Amino acid sequence: MNDKIWTIGRILKWTEQYFRDKGIESPRLDAEVLLAHVLEKQRIYLYVHFDEPLQPAELAAYREMIKQRVLRVPVAQILGEKEFMGLTFKVTADTLVPRPDTEILVQAAVERLKAMKGEKTATGVLADESAAEEPAEGQPAGGADAEQEVAEPLHIADIGTGSGAICLSVLRYLADTVADTVDISPAARAVAEENAASLGLADRVTFHTGDLLQPLVGMTFAAILSNPPYIPEADIATLAPEVRLKEPHTALSGGQDGLDFYRRLAKEAPAMLVPGGFMAFEVGIHQAEPVAALAKANPLIARTEILPDYAGIDRVVVAWRTKE
Ligand code: SAM
Ligand code: GLN
Numbered sequence: 001m002n003d004k005i006w007t008i009g010r011i012l013k014w015t016e017q018y019f020r021d022k023g024i025e026s027p028r029l030d031a032e033v034l035l036a037h038v039l040e041k042q043r044i045y046l047y048v049h050f051d052e053p054l055q056p057a058e059l060a061a062y063r064e065m066i067k068q069r070v071l072r073v074p075v076a077q078i079l080g081e082k083e084f085m086g087l088t089f090k091v092t093a094d095t096l097v098p099r100p101d102t103e104i105l106v107q108a109a110v111e112r113l114k115a116m117k118g119e120k121t122a123t124g125v126l127a128d129e130s131a132a133e134e135p136a137e138g139q140p141a142g143g144a145d146a147e148q149e150v151a152e153p154l155h156i157a158d159i160g161t162g163s164g165a166i167c168l169s170v171l172r173y174l175a176d177t178v179a180d181t182v183d184i185s186p187a188a189r190a191v192a193e194e195n196a197a198s199l200g201l202a203d204r205v206t207f208h209t210g211d212l213l214q215p216l217v218g219m220t221f222a223a224i225l226s227n228p229p230y231i232p233e234a235d236i237a238t239l240a241p242e243v244r245l246k247e248p249h250t251a252l253s254g255g256q257d258g259l260d261f262y263r264r265l266a267k268e269a270p271a272m273l274v275p276g277g278f279m280a281f282e283v284g285i286h287q288a289e290p291v292a293a294l295a296k297a298n299p300l301i302a303r304t305e306i307l308p309d310y311a312g313i314d315r316v317v318v319a320w321r322t323k324e
Contacts, residue, residue, distance in 0.1 A: 009050030022070045023221045034065045067281035072241040078138045085169040094187035096251040098165035102310045105316050106169045153178045154183035159226040164192030182208045224269045227282035230254040270300035273321040280318045295319035
């Protein structure tokens with residue numbers, strides 16, 4: 001960059017070319033997102049202020065970001081945050097950047113938990129004879145017992161929670177839900193805890209550091225959710241440098257065939273589900289059928305579902321525990 005006046009339009013053009021020369025996949029978009037962040041504006045602002053000069057402090061901050069980006073630091077790590085399910089999550093080099101595909105898992109879980117809640121509420125009201133009576137003055141219909149039945153929260157688990165994106169989104173969209181999360185990385189746990197606090201959910205989540213389901217032994221859940229590491233070890237070398245070099249290896253590697261974590265979850269998780277509960281996992285390409293087969297091999301699993309992502313790739317496996 002030389003000493004000419006750097007306007008918004010000029011610096012975007014320069015950065016776009018520089019990023020393109022360095023092999024960045026979406027050079028213009030990245031340039032805009034980073035600059036908008038420095039200026040604390042929406043991207044649209046840039047388009048109507050191309051002639052506005054940058055202040056020296058803004059220029060210095062932007063230069064720093066450009067340097068990071070050409071080192072292949074993901075945009076979300078540079079900004080320190082990522083939007084997921086309409087919410088803002090803090091991310092660091094210790095957490096996987098939440099991916100749009102993972103929203104499929106969240107949506108699937110929310111829909112199914114909602115249906116379970118509906119069934120539960122209906123049963124609660126029907127079971128309570130006082131529900132049919134006129135409420136006493138100042139008392140809600142259904143009496144205190146029915147109220148308690150309705151208010152009892154569903155309990156979910158998120159295994160390998162990373163930034164907390166999955167479980168915190170579910171909690172945010174479903175009132176009367178509480179969660180336990182596990183991650184092997186204490187640094188990720190710290191980020192997830194910060195996200196819980198900033199989303200106002202800290203009192204509904206318990207965070208654990210440990211290996212898969214181990215910290216939760218003895219507990220039961222309406223749903224066990226996980227986006228575990230699933231990249232086959234040999235494929236890691238083929239991933240984009242942003243992922244391969246800058247995201248945590250422990251968040252990516254699923255062992256030789258990528259299925260290591262599903263083997264363990266399929267074996268251990270069903271016994272930790274309430275009757276009629278479900279487990280739901282994000283899976284990598286070509287993994288849905290084998291993962292569904294692993295789940296079905298557990299006698300506690302009654303049936304499975306496979307759901308596609310936005311690109312039509314099978315992305316989520318849901319496995320239901322028998323109702324008994
Ligand atoms: N749930 C987040 C999401 O969807 O954005 C992060 C998913 S990332 C693919 C997998 C996470 O599993 C990482 O945060 C990693 O630290 C964690 N992990 C890896 N091995 C684990 C283990 N043995 N027990 C618990 N968590 C583990
Ligand atoms: N979706 C991530 C990627 O393709 C991998 C996440 C995972 O292993 N669960 O880079």
